[in-house]
Amino acid sequence: SYTSKKKSDIISTVEFNSTGELLATGDKGGRVVVFQREQESKNQPHRRGEYNVYSTFQSHEPEFDYLKSLEIEEKINKIRWLPQQNAAYFLLSTNDKTVKLWKISERDKRPEGYNLKDEDGRIRDPTTITALRVPVLRPMDLMVEATPRRVFSNAHTYHINSISVNSDYETFMSTDDLRINLWNLEITNRSFNIVDIKPVNMEELTEVITAAEFHPHQCNTFVYSSSKGSIRLCDMRASALCDNHSKFFEEPEDPSNRSFFSEIISSISDVKFSHSGRYLMTRDYLTVKVWDLNMESKPLETYQVHDYLRSKLCSLYENDCIFDKFECVWNGSDSVIMTGSYNNFFRMFDRNTKRDVTLEASRENSKPRAILKPRKVCVGGKCRKDEISVDSLDFSKKILHTAWHPYENIIAVAATNNLYIFQDKVN
Ligand SMILES: *[C@@H]1O[C@H](CO)[C@@H](O)[C@H](O)[C@H]1NC(C)=O
Numbered sequence: 370s371y372t373s374k375k376k377s378d379i380i381s382t383v384e385f386n387s388t389g390e391l392l393a394t395g396d397k398g399g400r401v402v403v404f405q406r407e408q409e410s411k412n413q414p415h416r417r418g419e420y421n422v423y424s425t426f427q428s429h430e431p432e433f434d435y436l437k438s439l440e441i442e443e444k445i446n447k448i449r450w451l452p453q454q455n456a457a458y459f460l461l462s463t464n465d466k467t468v469k470l471w472k473i474s475e476r477d478k479r480p481e482g483y484n485l486k487d488e489d490g491r492i493r494d495p496t497t498i499t500a501l502r503v504p505v506l507r508p509m510d511l512m513v514e515a516t517p518r519r520v521f522s523n524a525h526t527y528h529i530n531s532i533s534v535n536s537d538y539e540t541f542m543s544t545d546d547l548r549i550n551l552w553n554l555e556i557t558n559r560s561f562n563i564v565d566i567k568p569v570n571m572e573e574l575t576e577v578i579t580a581a582e583f584h585p586h587q588c589n590t591f592v593y594s595s596s597k598g599s600i601r602l603c604d605m606r607a608s609a610l611c612d613n614h615s616k617f618f619e620e621p622e623d624p625s626n627r628s629f630f631s632e633i634i635s636s637i638s639d640v641k642f643s644h645s646g647r648y649l650m651t652r653d654y655l656t657v658k659v660w661d662l663n664m665e666s667k668p669l670e671t672y673q674v675h676d677y678l679r680s681k682l683c684s685l686y687e688n689d690c691i692f693d694k695f696e697c698v699w700n701g702s703d704s705v706i707m708t709g710s711y712n713n714f715f716r717m718f719d720r721n722t723k724r725d726v727t728l729e730a731s732r733e734n735s736k737p738r739a740i741l742k743p744r745k746v747c748v749g750g751k752c753r754k755d756e757i758s759v760d761s762l763d764f765s766k767k768i769l770h771t772a773w774h775p776y777e778n779i780i781a782v783a784a785t786n787n788l789y790i791f792q793d794k795v796n
Pocket residue numbers: 386387388389390391405450451452453458
């Protein structure tokens with residue numbers, strides 16, 4: 370586990386690269402930390418590699434929008450890796466307004482023997498240059514550098530909640546509360562608006578976009594979710610502006626469950642395509658749902674994340690927790706899903722066996738070789754010794770962001786300022 374105490378260190382996003390060897394986190398202070406997995410050593414082939422800090426850099430700085438008198442936070446909302454094309458790694462990071470493309474590269478040689486400048490980079494007096502030198506590369510300690518390659522700005526009036534790289538690897542989209550823009554990775558001064566739900570009169574606004582993602586294989590298809598609990602699948606081949614969805618997924622509300630909080634708790638905080646591209650997973654306040662792309666009328670599966678909170682919605686509204694945005698992830702084979710809860714608990718649901726488990730991210734559990742013990746929450750009455758009462762849950766400890774290694778049973782769980790990485794034991 371990696372720990373800190375400062376508020377700016379609160380982790381706001383976690384993302385593995387597509388081989389799982391690199392893991393990036395973004396935080397409230399605008400920093401990105403990249404972890405790299407140790408190479409497996411030949412002497413201990415059964416010991417799995419640990420993740421060590423590879424590079425840390427400041428991706429975004431706080432800014433001030435003078436026209437609107439608004440502060441723009443440096444907090445990193447999302448990170449997405451690009452496929453590797455040469456020795457360097459590339460990732461996109463975004464705060465509320467600006468997406469940046471970063472290049473992370475290694476350097477272990479340094480050029481020496483310039484003609485026009487000295488070794489410290491100062492320009493030499495031309496009259497003292499009498500001989501021509503041939504510059505040489507000298508070895509030096511390995512250095513990892515992060516350099517901003519492109520800045521995609523000035524295209525969002527509202528807050529960016531998602532970025533998603535297209536499977537054509539040439540374009541990506543950025544999504545705010547009311548609009549989705551499509552960018553070419555090479556072009557920063559122009560983007561195309563592909564969804565716009567802003568009503569002519571803002572007083573008629575009833576719904577905002579909460580998340581969006583490209584299909585993993587079909588480059589013309591993407592989905593976006595809304596605060597009303599619906600999901601729209603769009604086809605970019607149909608028209609330039611995808612305001613007309615091609616599929617609309619929504620579950621009719623159970624009238625017996627209707628309450629003052631129904632609309633708030635049905636807002637979708639995350640939407641993810643399965644690796645296969647056949648299913649969608651959505652997270653709302655109390656549940657995770659799996660949808661078949663071929664069935665719009667209702668979800669295929671619904672999993673209760675923390676149904677015991679249904680009776681506490683009033684106090685969760687008063688302390689604003691009801692607006693927490695929990696993410697959800699698939700494991701590499703789409704058979705298990707994971708999402709967070711309170712009290713540093715997170716949940717896993719096995720879609721085949723229908724078994725579910727509550728686990729806890731804690732300092733104690735993160736000791737090497739510690740085994741995660743399932744936890745149980747009890748409602749009313751007497752709790753058993755190993756159970757925790759719903760009234761003693763700590764709502765300030767929440768797991769909003771998690772990531773699952775693309776091929777292995779390794780998960781990364783962000784619990785406020787701590788990052789926990791849990792891996793399966795090898796036999
Ligand atoms: C992910 O990171 C690893 C380790 O550095 C690298 O070898 C691999 O090519 C990366 N994968 C992609 C798709 O970028």
